Amino acid sequence: MLNSGPSARRAIPSLDRLLRLDAVAGLIARYGRPLVTEAARAELAALRAALSRRTARPDVAFDDRGFVRACAARLDRETQPSLKPVFNLTGTVLHTNLGRALMPQEAAQAVARAMTRPVNLEFDLEGGDRGERDLHVERWLVRLTGAEAALVVNNNAAAVYLVLNTLAQKREVPVSRGELIEIGGAFRMPDIMARAGCKLREIGTTNRTHLKDYAGAISPRTAALMKVHTSNYAIHGFTAAVAEADLAALARKHALPFIVDLGSGMLVDLEDYGLPHEPTPRESLAAGADVVTFSGDKLLGGPQAGLIVGRAELIERLRRNPMKRALRVDKMTLAALEAVLKLYADPRRLQAALPTLRLLSRPLAEIEAQAERLLPALRAALAGTAGAEIVAVKSQIGSGSLPVDLVASCGVAVSVAGKRRNAAAAQISSAFRALPVPVIGRVKDGAFIMDLRCLDDEAEFLAQLGELKFEPQRH
Numbered sequence: 001m002l003n004s005g006p007s008a009r010r011a012i013p014s015l016d017r018l019l020r021l022d023a024v025a026g027l028i029a030r031y032g033r034p035l036v037t038e039a040a041r042a043e044l045a046a047l048r049a050a051l052s053r054r055t056a057r058p059d060v061a062f063d064d065r066g067f068v069r070a071c072a073a074r075l076d077r078e079t080q081p082s083l084k085p086v087f088n089l090t091g092t093v094l095h096t097n098l099g100r101a102l103m104p105q106e107a108a109q110a111v112a113r114a115m116t117r118p119v120n121l122e123f124d125l126e127g128g129d130r131g132e133r134d135l136h137v138e139r140w141l142v143r144l145t146g147a148e149a150a151l152v153v154n155n156n157a158a159a160v161y162l163v164l165n166t167l168a169q170k171r172e173v174p175v176s177r178g179e180l181i182e183i184g185g186a187f188r189m190p191d192i193m194a195r196a197g198c199k200l201r202e203i204g205t206t207n208r209t210h211l212k213d214y215a216g217a218i219s220p221r222t223a224a225l226m227k228v229h230t231s232n233y234a235i236h237g238f239t240a241a242v243a244e245a246d247l248a249a250l251a252r253k254h255a256l257p258f259i260v261d262l263g264s265g266m267l268v269d270l271e272d273y274g275l276p277h278e279p280t281p282r283e284s285l286a287a288g289a290d291v292v293t294f295s296g297d298k299l300l301g302g303p304q305a306g307l308i309v310g311r312a313e314l315i316e317r318l319r320r321n322p323m324k325r326a327l328r329v330d331k332m333t334l335a336a337l338e339a340v341l342k343l344y345a346d347p348r349r350l351q352a353a354l355p356t357l358r359l360l361s362r363p364l365a366e367i368e369a370q371a372e373r374l375l376p377a378l379r380a381a382l383a384g385t386a387g388a389e390i391v392a393v394k395s396q397i398g399s400g401s402l403p404v405d406l407v408a409s410c411g412v413a414v415s416v417a418g419k420r421r422n423a424a425a426a427q428i429s430s431a432f433r434a435l436p437v438p439v440i441g442r443v444k445d446g447a448f449i450m451d452l453r454c455l456d457d458e459a460e461f462l463a464q465l466g467e468l469k470f471e472p473q474r475h
Contacts, residue, residue: 012047013062015040023068031075039074043067086438087461091409091451092398093359098440100297100304100398102355104343107302107336114335121331134319136334140341144267145281145292147309151319152296152337153327157187159293159306160261164196166321167257167291167314168223174201176209176242178235179228181263189228198223208240214247218254225251226259227289229279248288257290257314265294265307267344273351273361276405281309290314296333299397301356302340303333359454360397360407367410367452374452374462378412381465385472386416386428395453413447416472421446424472431470437461 018024018040019033027036047067088098103111113119124131134151141150153159164173173193180202182188193200201222203213214225225247244260251258266278278299281292291314296305306327308318318324329337343353351357371390378388391413394406416424428448432439437460441450455461 012044015044018044018064018067021064021068023065024071027068027072027075031079035075035079036071039071039078040067043070043074084438086440087457088454089411089439089441089450089452091393091395091411091442091449091453093395093454094298094356094398096398101301102359103303103336104301104340104353104355106343106353107339110335110339111332114331119331119335121334132319133328133331133334137338137341140338140345141307141309144341144344145309146285147281147292147315148312149315150307150309151315151324152329152334153306153308153324154329154333155297155304156261156263156265156293156295156306157192158327159308160189161192161196162306162318162321162323162327163259163291163293163308164193164198164224165323166318167259168196168198170197170199171223172199172201172217172219172221173224173226173259174203174214174217174222175226175228176204176213177202178204178206178209178239178241179230181228181230207235207238209242210240211242211246211250214242214250218250218256222254222256224257224259226261228261229263244284244287244289248290251290252288257311258288260284260289260292262292262294264298264300265292266299267341268347268350270299270360272347273357275360275407281307285310296337296340299356300340301354303336305329305333305337355456359456362453364408364410370452370455370458371410371412374458375412377462377465378414381468382414382470385470386414386424388412388414391449393449393451395451407453409451409453411441411449411451413449415447427472428470431468434469435464435467437464 015037019028019037024036024040027039031039086098088095090098094100120131121136122131122133123129137152138150141147153162175189175193180189180200190200199221201217203209203217218225227242227244227247244258248258262279262281262284264278266280267282269277269280271277281294284292289310291308291310293306293308294300296302296307300307308315340354343350351361368390375388375390382388389412391411393409393411395409396406414425414428415421416428418424422443425443425446425448429441429443432441432448432450439450439461441448443449
């Protein structure tokens with residue numbers, strides 16, 4: 001924009017004059033005066049700082065057009081959406097860091113309607129007075145789980161918190177040591193229980209807990225019995241756990257509520273789709289559970305939510321807890337959740353309509369064929385800077401669901417030969433993340449691996465490969 005030196009610094013015009021330039025007026029029309037003023041100040045400060053570091057040069061004119069271009073580039077960078085679409089080629093279908101479950105079109109359309117129009121969120125159209133927001137999804141949850149009643153909060157940790165805070169505050173809840181899980185972000189079941197105001201009574205051992213351990217822990221201070229599904233890890237070998245039906249019978253004998261936290265949770269039998277079985281809320285309720293909690297945005301394939309189903313009397317107590325208001329969900333979540341739950345009412349359409357189930361059950365032959373189609377384009381985009389080959393990989397479900405069960409998949413591994421394979425793989429990963437729609441894979445054994453199980457939009461992926469910029473560093 002300007003050569004350096006004392007004369008050059010004097011040639012820098014004032015901010016006020018710059019804001020009156022015709023080209024800047026176009027930026028103001030697009031971005032608004034406050035943002036343009038901020039960008040102009042930042043560019044002027046950067047220019048003065050750069051000039052102070054340089055050797056003196058002859059006097060030159062200030063480059064108005066260069067300054068405007070720099071301001072436009074800064075504004076474009078700073079106003080880009082922070083949440084960006086990416087290609088999830090990590091091999092983890094429900095990737096917590098990438099937003100977990102993808103929404104079906106029905107859910108996206110329902111959310112758009114709820115966002116752009118007034119809706120009867122808490123209004124009873126029949127009676128003409130105030131209504132209950134959970135009713136929009138309660139009927140579907142009751143139908144799909146066999147529960148008497150249901151409500152929704154903002155995630156499953158909140159669901160567990162609300163249940164314990166309502167039913168067990170200042171009292172004890174026995175839990176097997178083998179079920180004291182830690183979920184993502186270092187949130188631990190004992191911590192949630194403590195914040196809920198109840199006292200954890202640890203029973204059994206890490207690998208073996210028996211019915212007599214629960215029975216021996218029951219006292220006048222006991223508020224409920226609780227079983228936590230260890231959905232994000234598994235213990236093998238010399239193990240023992242108590243069946244839900246046996247715990248339910250023990251709880252009934254002592255007039256205690258029996259709580260089951262399923263963590264992930266699913267509304268259909270995954271074995272029907274060629275996947276490992278995951279416990280369902282209907283199964284837990286049939287076994288005698290009084291309250292069951294599970295997630296909306298994991299295997300269920302819906303929005304982030306904590307779903308609570310069970311006995312009507314207990315659900316009503318949860319609904320009256322003042323903390324329910326602090327944990328409630330908004331109209332967009334309810335709209336999306338209702339649309340997803342309705343899909344479960346028609347099992348014939350479910351696999352095709354629900355992205356989570358469709359991606360998890362995608363045939364291996366279909367993924368392999370996709371890899372064959374993509375390989376020539378990837379090799380051409382790399383232009384001899386790196387090699388690409390098709391590899392057999394294993395996908396995982398993710399988000400703490402079925403942690404030891406892997407699904408056969410296919411991917412493409414990109415690598416550079418030589419001693420610095422690991423460093424090169426990290427550079428390749430960075431180059432793919434820098435594409436207009438970032439490609440997120442994983443680095444393993446000196447290669448950047450893209451698992452294609454979740455690659456839906458093949459055309460968009462191919463269209464941007466021409467912008468891939470990777471030059472291996474020479475040492």
